[in-house]
Amino acid sequence: MNNRFWLKRLSIFLSTFLLTATLIAQEDAAAGLDLDAGKALFRSQCATCHATNMKTDATGPALGGVEERWVDYPQEDLYSWIRNSQAMVTAGHPRGTALFEEWNGSIMTPFLNLTDEQIANILGYIDGVYNETYGVVPGGPIGPEVEEEKPDNTLLFVVLAAILAILAVILARIISNLNYMVEVREGATPGPRKTLVEILTSKGIIAFVIFTLVVLGGYTTVNNAISLGRQQGYQPEQPIKFSHATHAGLNKIDCNYCHDGARRSKHSVIPSTNTCMNCHRAIKEGTTYGTAEITKIFASIGYDPSTDSYISDYENMSQSDIEDIYKKWIADTYVRNNNTAPPGGFVEGQWNDIVSSLTNENKTKVQGPIEWIRIHNLPDHAYFNHAQHVTVGKVECQTCHGPVEEMEVVEQYSPLSMGWCINCHRQTEVQFKDNDYYKAYTKYHEEIANGQRTKVTVEEIGGLECQKCHY
Ligand code: HEC
Ligand code: HEC
Ligand code: HEC
Ligand code: HEC
Ligand code: HEC
Ligand code: HEC
Missing domain, CATH: 1.10.760.10 (Cytochrome c-like domain)
Structure with a gap:
């Protein structure tokens, strides 16, 4: 051609x-x-x-x-x-x-x-x-x-593989033809020519195919196993549009005010609705969502914002009585702000959203703790302790969690893989000076005092030992 x-x-x-x-x-x-x-x-x-x-x-x-x-x-x-x-x-x-x-x-x-x-x-x-x-x-x-x-490249790979396979077959045909011609030219009686089926079923080709399958299969299995449960960038939609940018950023509320556990214990803990109420008893509607989001806090804990009081026996109250209380609050607030009745469907729509946010398959009532969706999650066999890092190691929350105070919706910033922990332990210097927790390491203290060493890394105090992180 x-x-x-x-x-x-x-x-x-x-x-x-x-x-x-x-x-x-x-x-x-x-x-x-x-x-x-x-x-x-x-x-x-x-x-x-x-x-x-x-x-x-x-x-x-x-x-x-x-x-x-x-x-x-x-x-x-x-x-x-x-x-x-x-x-x-x-x-x-x-x-x-x-x-x-x-x-x-x-x-x-x-x-x-x-x-x-x-x-x-x-x-x-x-x-x-x-x-x-x-x-x-x-x-x-x-x-x-x-x-x-991240387009799915599988189809591309399959097509490429098919093209390569066809090329391989064509090459094999050409080589076999050339061999045949050489033999003819040299005057020897050529042996029987191999058919395509014979070429494809020859030992070499079969061994190669099996080898490729094993390598590919092994690679995908290991890869999937490693990333199982790991979800860097995971950013689920939460039941309440709680914004760290508003609270920790704009209003400069200290992380520890809500995540008090981080300093004291293994777990950082998500604040209970009571913590929210410290402020939201007074801040009853927001600039962004009006009554749509903050009312969820009230409906979960049983606070009636119209009368500024907690509702007695809220646990056992029927859903329709609850509905009346909060629909009244939503409608009244709208009238107060706009001097006109809310448009059709407004109150109904907002209430339906509140109910669907506070309930799920296992929780059929709006009453009870808000079920936040957990973002960070290490597998059970790994041990991680917040207080050890925050209080003893003096590592900033942001080093591991990223600029949370800028996030409208929190996402998992770090991979949380073993390599990530280990790398930091190799590189990070322990804050040795004036830190009571390290008094026991007299040898390192002496070496620092007489100038033999300038720093101690986490690795050197045992931060790479398997049993420190694995149960
Ligand atoms: C006013 C209370 C409040 C403050 C202040 C606050 N948080 Fe939060 N934080 C929450 C709530 C509520 C959640 C659960 C909802 C969500 O994920 O947004 C949460 C979730 C998180 C999560 C994800 C937890 C998970 O599920 O894995 C991280 C990480 C976090 N906060 C870090 C921080 C850091 C860092 C700061 C300071 C810069 C901070 N928070 C300040 C209330 C707060
Ligand atoms: C230390 C005080 C404080 C605490 C504690 C607090 N908030 Fe807030 N929250 C604020 C302030 C201030 C605003 C901004 C109000 C505005 O929009 O004008 C706000 C706004 C909000 C908004 C946005 C409302 C809107 O329509 O803009 C939501 C939702 C919210 N908070 C939920 C929560 C939840 C859930 C908790 C508990 C985990 C909580 N807050 C704890 C002070 C607080
Ligand atoms: C808090 C959620 C929210 C945010 C943030 C938001 N929108 Fe919307 N938007 C809506 C909803 C809900 C509607 C449907 C109308 C309604 O219910 O008010 C809508 C409708 C619209 C429409 C009309 C669509 C149509 O088919 O005619 C436009 C245009 C629009 N939004 C643009 C924007 C732009 C641009 C931004 C960012 C600057 C934005 N929106 C941010 C919730 C949002
Ligand atoms: C050295 C890294 C590191 C630092 C520093 C750190 N975290 Fe975490 N954080 C993690 C890891 C890892 C997890 C997952 C823990 C698990 O699944 O057991 C986590 C989980 C969380 C959670 C989810 C609830 C929980 O305890 O599992 C919150 C909330 C949180 N961190 C907030 C904070 C806050 C606030 C600070 C600062 C005061 C902070 N973290 C400092 C690594 C860190
Ligand atoms: C940003 C750096 C950083 C990351 C990431 C980090 N660590 Fe650490 N880690 C430290 C520092 C600093 C110390 C020293 C605190 C101390 O001396 O107890 C430490 C100490 C520890 C210790 C105690 C070691 C000992 O010898 O007493 C354990 C256990 C530990 N980390 C587990 C983890 C795990 C599990 C992860 C990953 C999920 C992790 N760390 C991620 C910085 C980090
Ligand atoms: C600094 C903490 C730390 C140390 C030290 C550590 N690991 Fe891990 N390891 C982890 C964490 C965190 C995970 C979970 C990673 C994930 O979910 O991807 C993990 C996962 C694993 C896994 C499961 C495979 C995987 O990647 O999920 C094995 C096996 C393992 N570690 C073996 C070891 C051995 C053996 C040692 C000692 C040489 C060791 N670990 C030391 C933190 C550590």
Whole structure:
């Protein structure tokens, strides 16, 4: 076949592809949009409620194609919606009220500070992700989005393997043909030629296939076994939208105020609802979610915010009596803030969300402790002690847990693997000076005193011994 013909085809295809990619990228640049800025804003402000793929509904609707859904209204309407959706609902905007009812009165956070430019960037980014043009850079389709999504490469590998296998068979055929020709040319009577089936079932090939399967199988098994139960980046949605950024960041509440156990014991402990009540007896509604989230604290512990008192015999109260108490609180608060009755479905929607957050298959009543979803979890055979690290070792929470005070939703920051523990023990210096806990290590103290050593690592006090970490 004519090689030139194919080369020409290929280069035409490639240049068309590159050209389109460049054009798309330029189109956005021409509109003056900064999609990366839009992405950053979307991730930090909107992604808690709107899915990042723009295609599935989450707490809020999928945002893909949203501009088309607002074409019947002036552009400012969509911008005003994003800045303050509740104002539009109250003003009776047709699409606004319809949306709000469709979403059972879920309230979208207001973003009063967003500029027109920032909103345009966010909308540009939404559109880019939805139409799969964002992340396409001149020179290839591999953009940051593609990397983050971690596409499943299995199909690619299978296809590659198939191609390699076919090539191998073809090569084997060629070699056998060449051998045959050589033998003919040398005048010898050639032996019977091997058929394809004979080649494929020869001992060498079978041994090779078995070997590959064993290696691949072993690799996947070990890999899966090691990552079992390990979940770096794990970030489940919690029953209450509790924000460390608000509490530990903005309001500078000390980690130990809530996680008091970390200093004193093996476990750091999640605070009980009583700890929340220290402040939320007074802070009864929030700037972000109004009554939607904080009421969950009250419903779990049995506090009536309308009368500022704990409800007696709350444990045995019927769900419909409970419902009346909190629906009244939600409705009254709405009226107090807006001077008008709540729109249809508002109170019902908020109460339903509260019930579904506080109940699950095993817990059918809203009463009782909030069931936070555990994020960090070492296997049973490993021993880890917080007080040892925080109080004795003087390691900061953030060294292991990352910048929690910036997290809206906590995620597992470190791998929690054995290698991670060991590496730190190898590298970290024990705070030897003025630390009563290390008085017993007289030898090291003498060596430091007479200048023989400058530091002691955790490894040197036994931090790599198996039995220290394993039961
Ligand atoms: C607290 C959750 C929450 C956050 C945060 C949030 N939204 Fe929403 N959003 C919603 C809900 C819920 C709706 C559905 C309407 C309603 O119930 O108010 C919605 C609706 C919308 C709509 C209308 C969709 C349509 O189909 O017309 C747009 C546009 C929108 N949000 C954009 C944004 C943008 C942009 C951000 C970030 C700057 C954002 N939202 C942040 C919850 C949220
Ligand atoms: C006002 C109380 C409060 C403060 C202050 C607070 N936390 Fe939390 N923390 C919680 C609650 C409630 C949870 C469980 C819900 C969640 O995961 O967001 C939690 C969860 C966590 C978790 C995840 C636990 C798990 O399930 O594995 C870590 C880690 C954590 N906090 C670290 C910190 C650090 C570090 C600080 C200080 C920078 C801090 N917290 C400050 C209340 C608090
Ligand atoms: C030391 C005081 C303090 C403690 C303890 C505390 N909070 Fe808060 N919380 C605040 C402050 C201040 C705000 C910000 C209120 C606002 O939105 O204006 C807040 C806001 C919130 C919000 C956001 C409400 C909204 O609509 O914006 C939630 C949810 C919340 N807290 C849950 C909890 C939970 C759950 C606990 C217990 C684990 C807890 N808080 C413990 C002080 C506290
Ligand atoms: C040396 C690393 C390290 C430091 C420092 C550290 N943690 Fe942890 N933290 C962990 C590990 C590992 C786990 C998982 C423990 C388990 O599953 O038994 C964990 C679990 C937690 C949990 C979940 C509940 C529990 O105890 O299992 C919370 C909450 C927490 N840490 C908060 C904190 C706070 C607050 C600080 C600082 C005062 C802190 N941590 C300091 C490594 C650390
Ligand atoms: C950020 C660094 C760091 C990480 C990560 C870390 N450690 Fe440590 N660890 C220390 C320091 C510092 C000490 C010294 C405290 C002391 O002397 O008791 C220590 C001490 C210990 C000790 C006591 C050692 C002894 O000889 O008394 C144990 C047990 C331990 N760590 C277990 C773990 C486990 C299990 C993990 C992983 C889940 C882990 N550590 C992760 C820094 C770390
Ligand atoms: C500093 C603490 C620490 C020390 C020292 C330590 N381990 Fe581990 N080891 C761990 C932790 C944490 C895990 C759990 C890791 C996970 O869940 O992936 C683990 C897991 C394991 C596993 C299960 C396989 C795996 O990766 O999950 C084996 C086997 C093991 N350790 C053996 C040992 C032996 C043998 C030694 C002594 C040479 C040792 N460990 C010393 C912390 C330690």
